[in-house]
Amino acid sequence: MSATVHPPVPEGRQELVLERIEAFRRRRPRLTDEVVTLAHGAGGKASAALIDAVFLEAFRNEALEQLGDGALLPLPSGDQLAFATDSYVVRPHRFPGGSIGSLAVHGTVNDLAMCGARPSWLSAAFVIEEGFPVAELAALAADMAAAAAAAGVTVVTGDTKVVDTGAADGVFITTAGVGLVPAGRRLAADRVRPGDVVLVSGTLGDHGVAVLLARGDLDLEADVTSDTAPLAGLVEVLLAAAPGTRWLRDPTRGGVGTVCNELAAQAGVAVVLQESALPVRRPVGGACDLLGIDPLYVANEGKFVAVVPAEEAGAALTALRAHPLGADAAVIGRIAGEPERIVLLETSFGGSRIVDMLVGDPLPRIC
Amino acid sequence: MSATVHPPVPEGRQELVLERIEAFRRRRPRLTDEVVTLAHGAGGKASAALIDAVFLEAFRNEALEQLGDGALLPLPSGDQLAFATDSYVVRPHRFPGGSIGSLAVHGTVNDLAMCGARPSWLSAAFVIEEGFPVAELAALAADMAAAAAAAGVTVVTGDTKVVDTGAADGVFITTAGVGLVPAGRRLAADRVRPGDVVLVSGTLGDHGVAVLLARGDLDLEADVTSDTAPLAGLVEVLLAAAPGTRWLRDPTRGGVGTVCNELAAQAGVAVVLQESALPVRRPVGGACDLLGIDPLYVANEGKFVAVVPAEEAGAALTALRAHPLGADAAVIGRIAGEPERIVLLETSFGGSRIVDMLVGDPLPRIC
Numbered sequence: 246m247s248a249t250v251h252p253p254v255p256e257g258r259q260e261l262v263l264e265r266i267e268a269f270r271r272r273r274p275r276l277t278d279e280v281v282t283l284a285h286g287a288g289g290k291a292s293a294a295l296i297d298a299v300f301l302e303a304f305r306n307e308a309l310e311q312l313g314d315g316a317l318l319p320l321p322s323g324d325q326l327a328f329a330t331d332s333y334v335v336r337p338h339r340f341p342g343g344s345i346g347s348l349a350v351h352g353t354v355n356d357l358a359m360c361g362a363r364p365s366w367l368s369a370a371f372v373i374e375e376g377f378p379v380a381e382l383a384a385l386a387a388d389m390a391a392a393a394a395a396a397g398v399t400v401v402t403g404d405t406k407v408v409d410t411g412a413a414d415g416v417f418i419t420t421a422g423v424g425l426v427p428a429g430r431r432l433a434a435d436r437v438r439p440g441d442v443v444l445v446s447g448t449l450g451d452h453g454v455a456v457l458l459a460r461g462d463l464d465l466e467a468d469v470t471s472d473t474a475p476l477a478g479l480v481e482v483l484l485a486a487a488p489g490t491r492w493l494r495d496p497t498r499g500g501v502g503t504v505c506n507e508l509a510a511q512a513g514v515a516v517v518l519q520e521s522a523l524p525v526r527r528p529v530g531g532a533c534d535l536l537g538i539d540p541l542y543v544a545n546e547g548k549f550v551a552v553v554p555a556e557e558a559g560a561a562l563t564a565l566r567a568h569p570l571g572a573d574a575a576v577i578g579r580i581a582g583e584p585e586r587i588v589l590l591e592t593s594f595g596g597s598r599i600v601d602m603l604v605g606d607p608l609p610r611i612c
Numbered sequence: 613m614s615a616t617v618h619p620p621v622p623e624g625r626q627e628l629v630l631e632r633i634e635a636f637r638r639r640r641p642r643l644t645d646e647v648v649t650l651a652h653g654a655g656g657k658a659s660a661a662l663i664d665a666v667f668l669e670a671f672r673n674e675a676l677e678q679l680g681d682g683a684l685l686p687l688p689s690g691d692q693l694a695f696a697t698d699s700y701v702v703r704p705h706r707f708p709g710g711s712i713g714s715l716a717v718h719g720t721v722n723d724l725a726m727c728g729a730r731p732s733w734l735s736a737a738f739v740i741e742e743g744f745p746v747a748e749l750a751a752l753a754a755d756m757a758a759a760a761a762a763a764g765v766t767v768v769t770g771d772t773k774v775v776d777t778g779a780a781d782g783v784f785i786t787t788a789g790v791g792l793v794p795a796g797r798r799l800a801a802d803r804v805r806p807g808d809v810v811l812v813s814g815t816l817g818d819h820g821v822a823v824l825l826a827r828g829d830l831d832l833e834a835d836v837t838s839d840t841a842p843l844a845g846l847v848e849v850l851l852a853a854a855p856g857t858r859w860l861r862d863p864t865r866g867g868v869g870t871v872c873n874e875l876a877a878q879a880g881v882a883v884v885l886q887e888s889a890l891p892v893r894r895p896v897g898g899a900c901d902l903l904g905i906d907p908l909y910v911a912n913e914g915k916f917v918a919v920v921p922a923e924e925a926g927a928a929l930t931a932l933r934a935h936p937l938g939a940d941a942a943v944i945g946r947i948a949g950e951p952e953r954i955v956l957l958e959t960s961f962g963g964s965r966i967v968d969m970l971v972g973d974p975l976p977r978i979c
Contacts, residue, residue, distance in 0.1 A: 281744045286774025299746065300736075300770060303753035304760070308733075308768035316768035318733055321792070322689030330735035330788055331771045334779075366675075366685055368697035369667075370786045372739070377648045379666065386670035393671070401675035401683035403667060404698045404786075407653025408977060412701075414779035419737045419771075421697055421788030425688070610775060 282606075288498025289542070289603025311433075312507070314356035314494065317426065324428075327362030329353055330421035336610045338385065338415060340459035342452075342471030343546075346388030348612060349418040351473050351546055354396045355495045358477040359549065361432045361484075362424035367393060369420050370404040374413040382416065389418075396475035398422065430484070434511035436491040442558035443516060443578040444551045446479060446571045447472065448524045449501055450543035453611050454532045465535060467528035474547030479570045486564030487557035495549050497612055499603040501577075502541035504550055505588045506602040516588045518578035518600065541590075542603045544611045552580060649973075655865025656909070656970025678800075679874070681723035681861065684793065691795075694729030696720055697788035703977045705752065705782060707826035709819075709838030710913075713755030715979060716785040718840050718913055721763045722862045725844040726916065728799045728851075729791035734760060736787050737771040741780040749783065756785075763842035765789065797851070801878035803858040809925040810883060810945040811918045813846060813938045814839065815891045816868055817910035820978050821899045832902060834895035841914030846937045853931030854924035862916050864979055866970040868944075869908035871917055872955045873969040883955045885945035885967065908957075909970045911978045919947060 276298035284291035301310065308316040315329030333349040343351075350367065357364040369389060373382065393400050455471040457463065476495065484490055492512075494504045501523075505516040518541075525533075525540045533540050547570060553561045558576060565571030588600040643665035651658035668677065675683040682696030700716040710718075717734065724731040736756065740749065760767050822838040824830065843862065851857055859879075861871040868890075872883040885908075892900075892907045900907050914937060920928045925943060932938030955967040 276746065279746055281740045281742060281746060281749065281774055283742055283774050283776065286740070286772055292772060295746070295772060299750045299753050300772070303750070303757040304736075304767040304770075306766050306768065308766065309770070313769075316733070316735075318768060318790075320687070320689065320691065322687065322691060324687065324689060326693075326790070328733060328735060328769055328788075328790060330737045330769055330786070332737040332739050332773045332786060334739055334773045334775050366683065366695060368683075368695060368788050369671075370697045370699040370788075372699050372701055372784050372786075373648045373653070375648060375650055379643065379646055379648060379662070382648065383666045383670070386666050390670040399673050399675065400671040401673065401685060402680075402695055402697055403671075403676070405653055405659060405662060405667070406699045406701045406784075406977075407648055407650050408701050408781060408784075409650065411778070412781035413784070414775060417739050417773075417775075417780070417784065419697070419699060419739075419786035419788075421695075421735050421737075421786075423685075423693070423695060423790060610773075610779075612773075 283609045284606045287603055287606035289503050293602065314359040317360055325426040327357045327360040327424050327426055329356035330419065331356065332417060332419040333612060334417050334610050335456060335612050336414065337459050340456045340471055341469065342455055343473040344385055344388045345416065345418055346385035347392040348473050348546060349420045350389050350392035350396060351475050352497065352612060353420040353422040354398055355476045357422045357424045358480045359493045359495050360426065361430040362426045364396060364398045364422055364424040364477050366401045367398050367420050367422045368402045369400050369418060371406065372413050372417040373405065373407050374415055375407055375410045377415055385416065392475065396477060432490065432493050434492055434508055437508065437512040437514055437552050437580055439514060439580050439582040440555055441491060441552045441580040442555050442576055443518065443580065444553060444558065444561060445501060445524065445575055445577050446549045446565055447573040448526045448529065449545060450525060450529045450533060450540035452546040453543035453608050454529045456611050457608055458532065465532060467532050469528050469532065472545055472547035474570050476547065476549055476570065479565065479568055482564050482568050483551060483561055487553045487561035489554040489557050491552040493549050493551050496545050498544050500542040500544060501550055502588065502600045503603045505600065509588050510586050513585050515581040515584050516578060517581050518588065518590045520590050520592045522575055522577045524573045524575045538607045541600060543608065546612065650976040651973045654970060654973030656870050660969065681726040684727055692793040694724045694727040694791050694793055696723035697786065698723065699784060699786040700979060701784050701977050702823060702979050703781065704826055707823045707838055708836065709822055710840040711752055711755045712783065712785055713752035714759040715840050715913060716787045717756050717759035717763060718842050719864065719979060720787040720789040721765055722843045724789050724791045725847045726860045726862050727793065728797040729793045731763060731765045731789055731791040731844050734765050734767045734787050734789045735769045736767050736785060739780050739784040740772065740774050741782055742774055742777045744782055752783065759842065763844060799857065799860050801859055801875055804875065804879040804881055804919050804947055806881060806947050806949040807922055808858060808919045808947040809922050809943055810885065810947065811920060811925065811928060812868060812891065812942055812944050813916045813932055814940040815893050815896065816912060817892060817896045817900060817907035819913040820910035820975050821896045823978050824975055825899065832899060834899050836895050836899065839912055839914035841937050843914065843916055843937065846932065846935050849931050849935050850918060850928055854920045854928035856921040856924050858919040860916050860918050864911050864913060867909040867911060868917055869955065869967045870970045872967065876955050877953050880952050882948040882951050883945060884948050885955065885957045887957050887959045889942055889944045891940045891942045905974045908967060910975065913979065
């Protein structure tokens with residue numbers, strides 16, 4: 246590793262920074278908790294520790310260990326099938342811009358799109374608390390149907406379970422999705438190279454803040470709408486403009502900060518973000534300031550982070566901005582060779598700080 | 613429709629029976645409830661009404677309307693993909709013979725197998741209540757891994773959500789599965805013909821009764837073990853011995869009585885079962901008698917009902933009985949042309965009664 250940390254560190258502090266970096270590298274999350282906490286569901290460091298210790302340990306296999314948004318599976322025909330799943334437990338069930346129903350479609354469609362797949366079919370499994378209003382269930386199903394139609398997918402199979410009052414919180418929805426990856430397309434962390442450019446398809450934190458405000462327990466009003474949206478179309482726009490695109494991920498739970506850490510760890514590179522380039526809507530930024538949370542860690546449900554070759558970044562940005570879902574797309578950083586496995590944020594003051602994965606869960610049940 | 617109801621009805625009662633049959637036919641389940649009740653999750657009449665009114669209404673499409681255990685989807689290669697999902701909410705999480713973990717693998721693998729598919733890949737999504745012991749979660753994951761290995765499937769993708777204490781009951785697991793259907797294989801209700809034979813692969817009601825007894829709120833002890841098991845291997849044995857097999861279904865929630873009603877309705881035939889031929893283990897039958905429930909409606913998790921051409925029934929039975937999971941296989945009835953859409957049970961006393969779909973939910977949260 247080079248003795249110079251990028252960006253330059255004030256005289257006399259280089260050693261301190263190098264020590265911190267080493268400490269981060271060693272700190273592969275390890276599960277020490279004896280019971281599951283909300284943090285284990287937040288998509289950050291505790292989630293990674295739980296997944297490592299419990300699920301990877303039990304199920305260890307190549308497809309799962311990719312830890313992508315979905316699994317890529319070889320069919321006998323030579324085609325590649327993408328397969329993804331997510332459970333949705335968001336509270337409240339309705340929020341500005343969407344509902345648990347539309348989210349359950351968008352989230353899984355987006356996981357498939359992040360694998361490079363064209364989403365085709367969804368399953369939908371409902372765990373419903375006894376006493377849940379049938380009309381509300383029907384309205385959520387209608388939201389799902391509308392979201393599916395807009396995303397070009399079909400809900401082809403499902404399940405309904407009912408549990409006694411108090412054994413669930415209204416309704417939980419689990420969707421799984423399948424789609425095919427067009428021949429020759431491969432998006433993967435190991436394709437990322439120093440010099441590549443990091444893009445985001447729009448503003449950060451809209452979903453998390455919209456849901457938080459919709460809960461109404463904060464004495465805070467702001468005009469924030471969830472960004473929940475299907476991204477498969479925007480991905481096709483990106484790949485047409487920047488066919489060399491290396492890697493894609495939707496920064497849901499854990500936010501952009503966490504997915505950049507996953508990228509840095511998987512690709513063995515540094516992700517260097519520029520604070521001033523991060524697109525954040527004013528009311529979202531204001532709410533985050535008041536709540537003491539960082540938009541870098543707040544969930545998005547209609548955005549992706551993409552790594553593209555530097556020479557394709559301009560075309561990618563132009564194409565994304567011409568699409569309604571990519572109007573606020575921005576270059577937010579670059580890939581560097583060092584310090585390996587670290588995300589750095591170049592602050593507006595000319596310094597830099599290490600961006601860790603999300604620790605704890607500032608916003609539980611956001612998706 | 614013929615004026616003679618099979619089997620013969622005592623003099624003077626024919627008209628009454630005909631009227632009852634007509635009433636049943638008209639009684640296509642209609643949703644009248646304003647809130648969801650446990651019966652809507654029981655897999656019987658109320659479930660069908662909820663699915664019709666809410667989910668079919670919203671998602672209406674050809675694959676879903678088959679109402680099979682899974683969906684059959686055409687791939688561009690000409691292959692046919694089977695896709696199935698189920699949520700598992702069984703209480704307690706462990707019971708003699710299995711756990712919510714092994715059940716979550718077997719249930720979805722079996723849904724794929726009932727479509728004629730060779731199950732290959734599973735997803736697993738967990739909704740976990742804050743405070744759930746990590747060691748217990750790890751033990752359930754180990755159960756899943758063991759069940760998957762035994763069934764020849766791989767858990768390739770997943771999700772973990774955590775909800776606050778009191779918002780779920782320990783853990784809910786949703787699995788989805790995909791697999792390919794070998795070329796030329798088609799199992800469907802529309803292939804069923806009068807004269808065909810109805811087989812069951814083993815004893816009825818073991819799973820439901822085992823779970824009920826494991827709850828310990830009944831003052832009843834009996835040595836009953838859940839039959840939870842993966843059926844894809846046994847299906848291959850059946851199809852090798854009886855290549856003309858028409859239709860398969862695993863009688864989980866709602867039991868054999870309910871799946872035979874679904875078959876009768878979808879195929880437009882009568883399913884005529886013989887009470888004396890139904891294989892029921894003595895302690896299961898005894899527990900059902902004490903509880904006032906009918907083994908015909910109790911859930912199984914390692915059994916299938918098959919309709920085979922009469923000329924292949926002998927070979928099918930011999931082959932099934934030679935397999936450890938099919939040792940108690942039996943011919944339990946036959947398909948008749950009339951009365952259409954009705955399931956009749958020929959009782960041991962020489963009479964017959966109509967077997968309706970399960971009404972209500974005698975055994976909630978059984979899977």
